Amino acid sequence: MKVWAIFSIANNYDQPDNNLEKLYRNKPTFEQLLIFLHGETPIAELEEYQLIDLVNMLQGKETEFKSDSYRLEEVEVSE
Secondary structure, eight states: OEEEEEEEEESSTTOOSOEEEEEESSOOOHHHHHHHHHTTOOGGGSOHHHHHHHHHHHTTOOEEETTEEEEEEEEEOOO
16 A cells, blocks of 8 residues: 655654655645644745745655754655
8 A cells, every 4th residue: 555654854863755744545635744844834824935845745756844854755655
């Protein structure tokens, strides 16, 4: 079964590349990623670069948030 995972990488020298943050059964929506990264902050209060980061994450690009890197990818899991 394939699921979508958000991984983080702390900007420390000894951190692995796969710190699992959250799993989704289906690819998360823009709104789900918004809540994951920014909580209940209204979208109107976000800076343009923060919105671009969310779009980049949906496109599979790594993005920086609060000095850590995050990425979204589809992964295979066994049942």
